[in-house]
Amino acid sequence: MEFSKVSGQNNEHKVVLYALNTCAWCKMTKKYLKDNNVEYEFIDVDLCTPKEKEKIREHIMSKGGSPVYPTVIVDNKILITGFRKDKLEETLGI
Amino acid sequence: MTTLEEVRQRAEADARTYGYHLNPDPEFLQNLLEGLKQNEERYSYPSCPCRLASGKIELDRDIICPCDYRDPDVEDFGMCYCGLYTSSDIYEGKTKVRPVPERRPIEKQVRAYEPAKATQKKEAKTKIEVKTKEEEASEVKKKLWYCRQCGYVVFRDDSPYICPICKAKKEMFAEIKVRIEFSG
Structure with missing residues (x-):
């Protein structure tokens, strides 16, 4: 499973974004993180293989989330569902 | 296109x-x-x-x-x-x-992942078997549903969330059971 990395000066947290290539909210999340210099990794789930999709679903649900996109997982424990500027600000100290 | x-x-x-x-x-x-x-x-x-x-x-x-x-x-x-x-x-x-x-509903969301489960199970099997299993995974039993409010009829696995014609809720839909009788 190949994640793409976006570099940024705000790199205190490990930020992983699960997105869809076609999703406008996912694009907004990517733009928001980039505009705020947040370092993050992302994967477009719709472009993954069936096996990878299933692994991602299991991972998100094991963290207590639903398989909806965008989903942001911060430091492997805080899960943010949807494009939630307020929650991203609070969690990442933006 | x-x-x-x-x-x-x-x-x-x-x-x-x-x-x-x-x-x-x-x-x-x-x-x-x-x-x-x-x-x-x-x-x-x-x-x-x-x-x-x-x-x-x-x-x-x-x-x-x-x-x-x-x-x-x-x-x-x-x-x-x-x-x-x-x-x-x-x-x-x-x-x-x-x-x-x-x-x-979550049970519909996870449908997008079900073909993956089918793929995992049949890895060692032949191509013909793979195709059959994938087809099985996608098989959905369709039924006839009608809106008790406006009479709209639809043929699909589950009743619509909302009637596209009169906006009645899902609960207003009932299944049409077709019975064929032979006589003579």
Whole structure:
């Protein structure tokens, strides 16, 4: 499973974004993180293989989330569902 | 191949019919229309750009745009889940945009992943067996449903979330059981 990395000066947290290539909210999340210099990794789930999709679903649900996109997982424990500027600000100290 | 302009015109016509507006943010709208076009190209139907589709029409029917959940979402939140269709208040900036929670039942969401499970199970099997299992995974038993309020009839696995004609809720749908009797 190949994640793409976006570099940024705000790199205190490990930020992983699960997105869809076609999703406008996912694009907004990517733009928001980039505009705020947040370092993050992302994967477009719709472009993954069936096996990878299933692994991602299991991972998100094991963290207590639903398989909806965008989903942001911060430091492997805080899960943010949807494009939630307020929650991203609070969690990442933006 | 459907052009982006055709996707836009189709959405505009549908918004006019139902008294909605398309998202007022030009960049956001452009992204949504491109997403719809991309889904139409890869799946042959314009499934919601913000939901993971299975690629099998029987499993994705409820999320083909305009999705089953659009009307209740616009009613409750002023816009649909992906943000393509909005109410007049959102369009005119009178109401603040709020996150729209996913209304699609989880058992339908996970359908997009079921072909993956089938793939894992049959790794060591032959190509013919693989095809059969995938077909089995996508098999959905369809039934006839009618809206007890307006009489709208639909043939699909589950009753619609909302009646597209009279907007009656899912509970207003009843199954039509067909019985064939032979006499003589």
